[in-house]
Amino acid sequence: MAKVYVFDHPLIQHKLAYIRDINTGTKEFRELVDEVATLMAFEITRDLPLEEVEIETPVQKATVKMLSGKKLGVVPILRAGIGMVDGILKLIPAAKVGHIGLYRDPQTLKPVEYYAKLPSDVEEREFIVVDPMLATGGSAIEAIQSIKKRGAVNIKFMCLIAAPEGVDALQAAHPDVDIYIAALDEKLNDHGYIVPGLGDAGDRLFGTK
Ligand SMILES: O=P(O)(O)OC[C@H]1O[C@H](OP(=O)(O)OP(=O)(O)O)[C@H](O)[C@@H]1O
Ligand SMILES: O=c1cc[nH]c(=O)[nH]1
Ligand SMILES: [Mg+2]
Numbered sequence: 001m002a003k004v005y006v007f008d009h010p011l012i013q014h015k016l017a018y019i020r021d022i023n024t025g026t027k028e029f030r031e032l033v034d035e036v037a038t039l040m041a042f043e044i045t046r047d048l049p050l051e052e053v054e055i056e057t058p059v060q061k062a063t064v065k066m067l068s069g070k071k072l073g074v075v076p077i078l079r080a081g082i083g084m085v086d087g088i089l090k091l092i093p094a095a096k097v098g099h100i101g102l103y104r105d106p107q108t109l110k111p112v113e114y115y116a117k118l119p120s121d122v123e124e125r126e127f128i129v130v131d132p133m134l135a136t137g138g139s140a141i142e143a144i145q146s147i148k149k150r151g152a153v154n155i156k157f158m159c160l161i162a163a164p165e166g167v168d169a170l171q172a173a174h175p176d177v178d179i180y181i182a183a184l185d186e187k188l189n190d191h192g193y194i195v196p197g198l199g200d201a202g203d204r205l206f207g208t209k
Pocket of ligand 1 (some may be wrong): 079081105131134135137138140192201
């Protein structure tokens with residue numbers, strides 16, 4: 001069964017409070033999502049493998065540890081996932097970026113895929129699929145299905161806010177995909193919005209309300 005990690009770091013929680021606030025405007029919202037994505041990337045990369053490397057400091061030769069060249073890929077679920085990409089790339093600039101375009105039909109709440117583009121060496125990469133919101137779980141389940149279909153085998157899912165319903169559904173559909181979240185909220189409302197949540201992440205990021 002997939003593990004669920006909730007990042008309760010004080011900086012993440014503090015910034016998330018501003019992200020949720022209805023009075024936070026688009027510019028600040030975007031900056032905060034970017035910052036929280038960086039902080040979450042710091043935590044999520046905790047298990048990256050290291051190798052010993054010989055270097056020379058100004059003082060003497062030394063054996064130091066460096067990342068052992070694991071290939072990473074970041075896959076935002078369009079649109080809102082885009083808001084988390086730059087924050088992650090600040091820490092892992094060599095990661096390749098794939099895109100999965102999905103929107104949630106407002107009536108059925110089912111995801112509709114409209115775009116998919118991944119790096120060519122899919123099988124060799126570890127992927128972090130990112131989206132600020134895990135609500136019913138339909139979009140994350142579909143996006144992960146889509147990248148598995150294209151050959152991805154090693155996948156993590158990272159979001160800002162999740163509803164318990166979404167976590168359960170994602171765990172059931174993809175038991176091999178660990179889930180990393182900044183906050184686990186109370187529930188979904190009748191329109192499939194996370195309560196208390198932050199509203200529509202895509203609209204708040206891009207000012208399209
Ligand atoms: O877990 P689910 O019930 O599938 O809902 C979550 C999805 O809904 C939002 O996207 P939306 O459909 O609003 O598209 P957008 O990012 O283009 O605004 C959000 O960014 C997720 O992708
Ligand atoms: O609360 C929610 C649920 C789905 N998508 C969002 O952007 N927000
Ligand atoms: Mg949206």
